[in-house]
Amino acid sequence: MRATRYYGKHDIRIEDVSEPSVRPGYVKVKNEWTGICGTDLHEYDDGPMFCPAPGATHPLTGEKLPIVLGHEIAGVVAEVGEGVTKVKVGDRVSVEPYVVCNECEFCLSGRYNICTSAAFLGLSGDSGGFAEYCVALERFVHPLGDLSTEVGALVEPLAVAHHAIVRSGVQPGQTAAVIGAGPIGLFVTAILRAIGVETVYNVEISAIRKEKAEASGSTLVIDPTKENAVEKILGLTGGRGVDVAFEAVGVSAALQTAIDVTKSGGNVVNISIWSHKAEIDLFGLVAREVSLMGTLAYCNDHAPVIKLLQEGKLKNVEQFITGRISIDDVIEKGLEELINNKEENVKILVHP
Numbered sequence: 001m002r003a004t005r006y007y008g009k010h011d012i013r014i015e016d017v018s019e020p021s022v023r024p025g026y027v028k029v030k031n032e033w034t035g036i037c038g039t040d041l042h043e044y045d046d047g048p049m050f051c052p053a054p055g056a057t058h059p060l061t062g063e064k065l066p067i068v069l070g071h072e073i074a075g076v077v078a079e080v081g082e083g084v085t086k087v088k089v090g091d092r093v094s095v096e097p098y099v100v101c102n103e104c105e106f107c108l109s110g111r112y113n114i115c116t117s118a119a120f121l122g123l124s125g126d127s128g129g130f131a132e133y134c135v136a137l138e139r140f141v142h143p144l145g146d147l148s149t150e151v152g153a154l155v156e157p158l159a160v161a162h163h164a165i166v167r168s169g170v171q172p173g174q175t176a177a178v179i180g181a182g183p184i185g186l187f188v189t190a191i192l193r194a195i196g197v198e199t200v201y202n203v204e205i206s207a208i209r210k211e212k213a214e215a216s217g218s219t220l221v222i223d224p225t226k227e228n229a230v231e232k233i234l235g236l237t238g239g240r241g242v243d244v245a246f247e248a249v250g251v252s253a254a255l256q257t258a259i260d261v262t263k264s265g266g267n268v269v270n271i272s273i274w275s276h277k278a279e280i281d282l283f284g285l286v287a288r289e290v291s292l293m294g295t296l297a298y299c300n301d302h303a304p305v306i307k308l309l310q311e312g313k314l315k316n317v318e319q320f321i322t323g324r325i326s327i328d329d330v331i332e333k334g335l336e337e338l339i340n341n342k343e344e345n346v347k348i349l350v351h352p
Contacts, residue, residue, distance in 0.1 A: 001016070001017060001018070001019050001131055001132035001133055001352075002014060002015070002016055002017075002131065002132060002327055002352065003015060003016075003017045003068045003128070003130060003131035003132070003327070004068065004069050004070065004128075004130035004131065004327050004330045004350075005017070005066035005067060005068055005069070006043060006044075006051055006065065006066055006067045006068075006069050007065055007066045008047065008048065008054055008065065009044070009045070009046065009047040009048075010044065010045070012044065012069070012330065012331055012335070013066070014327060014328060014330075015066075017068070017131070019132070019133050020126065020127040020133055020134060020135040021135070022079045022080065022081045022135055023081050023135075024081045024082040024083050025081055025082070025083050025084065025137060025138055026080075026081040026084070026135050026136065026137055026138065027077055027079075027080050027081065027084055027087060027093070027135065027136055027137075027138055027141045028077070028078045028079040028080070028081075028133055028134075028135050029073065029075040029076065029077060029078060029093060029095060029133065029134050029135070029136065029141070030075050030076050030077075030078040030132065030133055031070075031073055031074075031075040031129050031131060031132060031133060031134055031352050032074060032075040032076060032149040032150075032152075032153075032351065032352075033074050033075070033149050033150050033152070033153040033324075033349045033350070033351055034070040034071075034072055034073045034074070034122075034128075034129030034130055034153055034349065034350045034352075035072030035153045035154065035156065035157060035347050035348070035349050035350070036070075036072075036330070036334050036335065036338060036347070036348045036349075036350060037071065037072055037156075037157065038182070038183065038184070038273070039071075039123065039273065040069055040070070040071075040335065041335060041338055041339060042273065042275065043069070043123070044335050045335075045339060046275055048065075049273070049275075050120060050123040050124055051065065051067050051123050051124055052064050052065055052067070052124060058119050058124045059117050060099055060100075060101055060117040060118070060119045060124075061099055061119045061124055061125050061126055063119075063124060063125065063126055067122075067123065067124065067125075067128065068122065068127055068128035068129075068130060068131050068134075069122050069123070069128050069129075069130045069330075070122040070128040070129025070130035070131070070350065071097040071120050071121055071122030071123055071128060071129060071156065072097075072129065072153050072154075072155075072156040072157055073094070073095040073097060073121070073122070073128075073129035073134060073153065073156070074092070074093065074094045074095065074144065074149040074150075074151075074152030074153040074155065075092075075093065075095070075134075075149055075152075076090060076091065076092055076093070076149070077089050077090060077091045077093055077141075078133060080138075081138075083138075084138045085138075086138050086139075086141065086143070087138070087141055087143055091143055091144075092143070092144040092145070092147065092148070092149050092152060093141050093142060093143055093144055093152070094141075094142045094144055094152040094153075094155040094156065094302060094306065095121065095129070095134065095136045095140060095141055095142075095156075096136070096140040096141070096142060096156070096159070096298070096302045097120045097121035097122055097123075097125065097128075097129075097136070097140070097156070098112065098113075098115075098118065098119075098120065098121075098137075098140050099118065099119040099120070099121065099124075099125045099126075099137075100112045100115040100117075100118050100119075101115055101116070101117050101118075104116040104117070110299070110300075111299055112299060113163070113296050113297050113298060113299040114296060120297075121134060121136060122134075129350070130327055130330060130350055130352070131327075131352055132352045142155070142302045142303060142306060143306075144306060145306075145310055146310070147306065147309055147310065150318065150321060150324075150349065151309060151317060151318065153347075153349050154187075154317050154320060154321070154347060155302055155305050155306060155309075156298075156302070157183060157184065157187055157347065158187050158190075158191065158305045158309075158314070158317070159297075159298035159301035159302050159305050160184055160187070160271070160295075160297060160298055160301075161184055161187035161188040161190075161191050161271075162191055162298065162301040162304060162305050163295055163296075163297065163298040163299060163301045164184075164188060164246060164269045164271050164295040165188060165191055165192060165195070165246075166301070167267075167269050167293055167295045168244040168246065168267050168269045169244065169267055170192065170197055170243060170244045170267075171197075171243075172195060172196030172197060172198070173196065173197070173198045174197055174198065174199075174242075174243040174244070175197070175198060175199040175200075175201075175237065175242040175243050175244075176192050176197050176199070176200050176201070176242055176243065176244050176245065176246065177200075177201045177202075177203065177233055177242045177244075177245040177246070177257075177258065177261050177262070178192075178200060178201070178202050178203070178213075178218075178245075178246045178248060179202075179203045179245065179246065179247050179248060179249055179254045179255075179257050179258045180203070180204060180247070180248035180249035180254055180272075181202050181204035181206070181209040181210065181212060181213040181216075181218075181221070181248075182209065182248060182249070182342070182346075183320070183346050183347055184248045184271055185202070185204075185213070185246070185248035185249075186209075186212055186213060186216045186320065186346060187216075187320070188246050188248065188271070189202060189213060189216040189217055189218055190216045190217055190314060190317070191305075191308070191314060192217070193216070193217035194217075194308050194313045194314040194315075195308075195313075199219045199242075200217065200218055200219050201218070201219060201220050201221075201222060201233050201236070201242065201261075202218040202220070202221045202222070203221075203222050203223075203224055203229045203254070203257060204221055204222075204223065205223060205224065205225055206343040208343045208344055209343055210223065212319075212320075212346065215316075215319060220236070224253075224257070229257055229261070230257055230260045230261055233261040234261065237263075240263050241261050241262050241263035241264070241266060242261055242262055242263060242266065243262075243263060243266050243267075244262065244266055244267045244268070244269065245257075245258040245259070245261055245262045245266070245267075245268045245269070246258065246268075246269050246271055247268065247269070247270045247271060247272060248271045248272055249272060250272035250273065250274050250275075252278050252279045252280055254272075255268075255270060255278055255280050256280045256281065258270075259280065259284060259285055259290055259292065260284060262288075262290050263288075264288040264289060264290070265288070265289050265290070266290055266291070267290070267291045267293065268290060268291065268292045268293070269293055269294075269295050270292065270293070270294050270295070271295055320346040320347050321346070321347050321348075321349055322344065322345040322346050322347060322348060323337065323345060323347075323348035323349065324348070324349050324351065325348060325349070325350055325351070326350070326351055326352075327350060327351075327352050330350055333348075334348050334350060
């Protein structure tokens with residue numbers, strides 16, 4: 001089969017490789033659509049982060065470079081292994097791209113997303129979405145029902161947003177701020193509104209992304225180059241601040257804004273994957289007992305996201321698909337397009 005494989009920074013090749021084999025407890029999926037993720041961009045432009053380093057072998061999967069890329073996967077079940085009962089051949093599914101040890105304290109306590117040796121299909125696992133087929137453990141294959149596989153390819157990044165929201169503890173009727181209106185910031189905004197969060201303020205510079213935030217359900221989008229976002233949000237909340245804030249940019253000023261607009265005793269969730277050190281003033285965090293927490297990927301979030309989509313509470317997600325390309329175009333019309341024209345794009349999907 002044809003696949004897009006990662007050899008290292010700025011080194012991605014389209015090659016013919018063997019189809020992955022199904023085994024007991026596993027499902028073979030014929031990939032239909034796979035989204036390009038910000039993590040893929042980091043791997044391509046900065047070098048290995050989740051992919052094994054050159055010459056290294058992943059401790060859990062035993063995989064080493066080159067790796068088949070693509071982890072926002074949706075497709076149709078092509079074959080099931082012995083003992084599989086959750087799905088059948090022909091079912092449309094979304095793949096939760098985990099490989100976990102099932103032995104560490106975190107796996108045993110249910111927090112498998114922070115497994116001490118976790119791997120991801122399409123980054124450090126034994127197959128990926130930028131190929132004709134992948135295989136995944138039955139527990140990580142989620143039926144889509146009547147949802148299309150295009151929508152199914154959005155479930156993984158929506159699950160990232162959903163997990164951050166769960167971590168925040170926000171409740172219906174409360175207020176939130178989302179700093180940044182890139183893909184995850186937009187998905188956070190959409191899900192917050194879907195679950196009944198009353199007011200969502202977005203902070204964003206890009207004119208195009210401001211429009212997308214409004215379309216996602218933002219109550220108000222604030223441009224920090226035109227007005228002081230902290231003063232604006234504090235003014236709108238009577239000086240109290242929002243109940244929760246989400247940082248989805250990966251720059252110090254954005255994280256500082258998230259902290260500063262959050263009420264005393266509120267929660268700030270950092271979603272961004274940082275490639276550099278943050279510089280923030282922690283005095284306000286301490287003085288107001290604001291909790292700053294990290295969030296990693298997802299854990300039992302795919303099924304709730306699919307339910308929100310099926311029930312129509314999470315609507316019009318197709319608007320987030322800004323490109324559909326083939327494997328042959330992954331570099332030029334995918335990765336490079338997202339790097340050079342990131343303001344115009346939310347999610348580009350790849351068809352094998």
